[in-house]
Amino acid sequence: MGHISLNQITKTFGNVQVIPPLDLEIRDGEFIVFVGPSGCGKSTLLRLIAGLEDVTSGEIQIDGRQATEVPPAKRGLAMVFQSYALYPHMSVRKNIAFPLKMAGMEKSEIDKRVEGAARVLNLTDYLDRRPGQLSGGQRQRVAIGRAIVREPAAFLFDEPLSNLDAALRVNMRLEISELHNNLETTMIYVTHDQVEAMTMADRIVVLQAGVIEQVGTPLELYSQPRNIFVAGFIGSPKMNFIEGDAVGHSEAAKIGIRPEHLNLSTSEGEWAGTVNVSEHLGSDTFLHVQTEKLGTLTARADGEFPVRHGDKVFLTPQEDKIHRFGADGLSI
Amino acid sequence: MATAHSRSAARIMISPAVILLLGWMLIPLSMTLYFSFLRYNLLMPGTHDWAGFLNYRFFLTDPAFFAALKNTLILVGGVLAITIVGGVLLAILLDQPMWGQGIVRILVIAPFFVMPTVGALVWKNMFMNPVNGLFASLAKGIGMQPFDFLGEAPLASIILMVAWQWLPFATLILLTALQSLDSDQLEAAEMDGAGPLSRFFHIMLPHLARAITVVVLIQTIFLLSVFAEILVTTNGGPGYATTNITYLVYAQSLLQFDVGGGSAGGIVAVILANIVAIFLMRMIGKNLDI
Numbered sequence: 001m002g003h004i005s006l007n008q009i010t011k012t013f014g015n016v017q018v019i020p021p022l023d024l025e026i027r028d029g030e031f032i033v034f035v036g037p038s039g040c041g042k043s044t045l046l047r048l049i050a051g052l053e054d055v056t057s058g059e060i061q062i063d064g065r066q067a068t069e070v071p072p073a074k075r076g077l078a079m080v081f082q083s084y085a086l087y088p089h090m091s092v093r094k095n096i097a098f099p100l101k102m103a104g105m106e107k108s109e110i111d112k113r114v115e116g117a118a119r120v121l122n123l124t125d126y127l128d129r130r131p132g133q134l135s136g137g138q139r140q141r142v143a144i145g146r147a148i149v150r151e152p153a154a155f156l157f158d159e160p161l162s163n164l165d166a167a168l169r170v171n172m173r174l175e176i177s178e179l180h181n182n183l184e185t186t187m188i189y190v191t192h193d194q195v196e197a198m199t200m201a202d203r204i205v206v207l208q209a210g211v212i213e214q215v216g217t218p219l220e221l222y223s224q225p226r227n228i229f230v231a232g233f234i235g236s237p238k239m240n241f242i243e244g245d246a247v248g249h250s251e252a253a254k255i256g257i258r259p260e261h262l263n264l265s266t267s268e269g270e271w272a273g274t275v276n277v278s279e280h281l282g283s284d285t286f287l288h289v290q291t292e293k294l295g296t297l298t299a300r301a302d303g304e305f306p307v308r309h310g311d312k313v314f315l316t317p318q319e320d321k322i323h324r325f326g327a328d329g330l331s332i
Numbered sequence: 333m334a335t336a337h338s339r340s341a342a343r344i345m346i347s348p349a350v351i352l353l354l355g356w357m358l359i360p361l362s363m364t365l366y367f368s369f370l371r372y373n374l375l376m377p378g379t380h381d382w383a384g385f386l387n388y389r390f391f392l393t394d395p396a397f398f399a400a401l402k403n404t405l406i407l408v409g410g411v412l413a414i415t416i417v418g419g420v421l422l423a424i425l426l427d428q429p430m431w432g433q434g435i436v437r438i439l440v441i442a443p444f445f446v447m448p449t450v451g452a453l454v455w456k457n458m459f460m461n462p463v464n465g466l467f468a469s470l471a472k473g474i475g476m477q478p479f480d481f482l483g484e485a486p487l488a489s490i491i492l493m494v495a496w497q498w499l500p501f502a503t504l505i506l507l508t509a510l511q512s513l514d515s516d517q518l519e520a521a522e523m524d525g526a527g528p529l530s531r532f533f534h535i536m537l538p539h540l541a542r543a544i545t546v547v548v549l550i551q552t553i554f555l556l557s558v559f560a561e562i563l564v565t566t567n568g569g570p571g572y573a574t575t576n577i578t579y580l581v582y583a584q585s586l587l588q589f590d591v592g593g594g595s596a597g598g599i600v601a602v603i604l605a606n607i608v609a610i611f612l613m614r615m616i617g618k619n620l621d622i
């Protein structure tokens with residue numbers, strides 16, 4: 001079980017309202033990701049759910065039960081911190097066993113669960129080391145181990161991978177997704193990396209200044225962003241926005257076109273421009289094109305596209321992939 | 333940087349300081365050692381006969397020596413216990429956000445700035461005096477017999493005074509250590525179901541272990557040589573009830589004018605201090621490189 005619902009919760013620090021009234025329904029077994037720019041209140045929201053901060057108003061229900069006043073330990077949630085928050089003076093084994101010991105579990109049962117978690121997380125060889133003697137990725141796994149032995153109703157992750165290098169991040173991303181597939185427990189995951197959000201999430205919650213801009217599956221957010229903010233935030237490289245005359249016949253204040261939906265040609269096309277920077281990755285090519293009327297546009301070509309700085313190229317938007325936004329920023 | 337050249341240069345540069353410190357320590361030590369083997373009494377000027385180990389025999393078989401040794405250990409142990417337990421509790425208290433925190437912190441630190449002689453006299457005359465003291469009038473106020481602290485429980489009273497002096501030091505070191513504790517760890521423990529007491533014993537106390545070791549080490553060094561508080565309050569009495577090794581050495585050489593005996597006592601004190609130091613170093617060696 002792990003159904004969490006937030007009803008009109010708010011959070012105020014001093015006289016700054018960080019979270020305006022907010023509703024959210026998190027389904028049982030779902031992998032939900034909070035994304036948003038730095039300082040938008042992702043961590044605060046997670047800590048409210050965890051009970052590490054008190055809500056200013058509103059209520060939190062976990063599995064249909066009132067949890068607003070329940071202390072963190074009694075909510076049945078486990079949290080993985082960005083800094084890992086391992087206990088430095090305890091061995092890995094003791095770290096993982098700590099929540100079970102606090103729950104007063106029997107020694108033999110604790111040992112069984114710790115061994116089990118260590119096997120799942122490939123930590124068996126490290127059980128007697130101190131956290132200080134582990135690599136970043138191993139520490140992260142210990143933190144996850146400490147969370148899974150409790151068999152919580154839901155896992156809360158606060159940017160768990162941001163201290164790892166790129167290659168390890170990809171690995172751990174897969175491991176966490178796999179863990180979710182095996183455990184089928186609700187997971188709430190905070191990140192500001194939209195690649196993590198897109199690849200891991202069942203549903204994504206896009207936040208800005210404490211306000212939920214949109215909730216949906218990754219592909220919903222990608223293909224039908226509700227407003228300009230979501231359109232610009234989801235997708236990499238960013239969507240190109242065009243306003244003014246070029247919007248032309250489409251009756252919108254602003255149109256947006258993703259780099260992968262611009263067809264490239266060296267001979268003919270709708271918009272002409274010169275290549276500013278070209279990034280050749282082998283699998284794709286990103287071109288930053290300086291156009292005459294529309295400013296700089298980013299375009300993506302599959303595979304290799306042999307142009308260099310200063311070359312002339314033509315861009316043609318795929319008509320059915322153009323996003324149209326009204327003057328209020330909402331999609332039309 | 334650590335080339336052979338730079339290392340020998342470093343050695344030359346540092347040698348004056350090392351030689352000065354060595355001389356500073358070695359000359360008094362060897363003179364004390366020398367005196368301790370002489371029959372050297374200020375009441376008999378001119379006689380500096382060789383005495384062999386006589387001075388040591390007298391000092392070590394003197395019943396006052398064992399009393400002093402016991403008192404020294406009780407004094408050091410008692411003050412350490414009070415300052416560490418009290419220091420940890422005060423540090424936790426001062427770490428809480430509360431009204432008037434700045435003033436409270438200054439008040440807690442203040443005793444450290446009071447000279448030992450002054451502090452001891454204030455305690456003796458203003459608090460513990462059985463006729464005029466505050467404690468006496470408090471006792472009278474609630475209808476009890478005033479307690480003669482320095483007469484009835486002299487060593488405990490001295491321990492109280494010295495602990496009062498050193499409590500701020502312990503509190504200060506422990507407070508800074510406490511503030512360096514990652515709040516994530518406490519929150520993680522909270523989520524793991526640890527109550528306030530479990531958090532204290534499983535997270536805070538292990539985190540404070542190093543700081544506590546440092547406090548124990550530094551305080552022991554100073555507490556082995558407590559002197560002023562004893563001199564101005566009890567003069568080592570009644571009997572030998574508050575005489576520690578330092579005070580005994582003083583009494584031997586300057587009250588009984590026996591320089592030879594005093595020197596022997598001094599050497600014994602140095603040996604004892606070194607034994608304590610070895611124990612402490614062992615303990616710290618275990619604790620300091622986690």
Ligand SMILES: Nc1ncnc2c1ncn2[C@@H]1O[C@H](COP(=O)(O)OP(=O)(O)OP(=O)(O)O)[C@@H](O)[C@H]1O
Pocket residue numbers: 013014018036037038039040041042043044045192
């Ligand atoms: N204890 C606090 N007291 C006052 N303001 C706070 C406190 N904690 C957070 N804030 C404010 O609340 C806002 C949201 O903070 P939060 O930590 O939730 O951001 P975030 O989305 O997690 O950002 P990041 O991606 O950088 O971690 C910030 O503007 C921050 O300054």
Ligand SMILES: [Mg+2]
Pocket residue numbers: 042043044
């Ligand atoms: Mg954050």
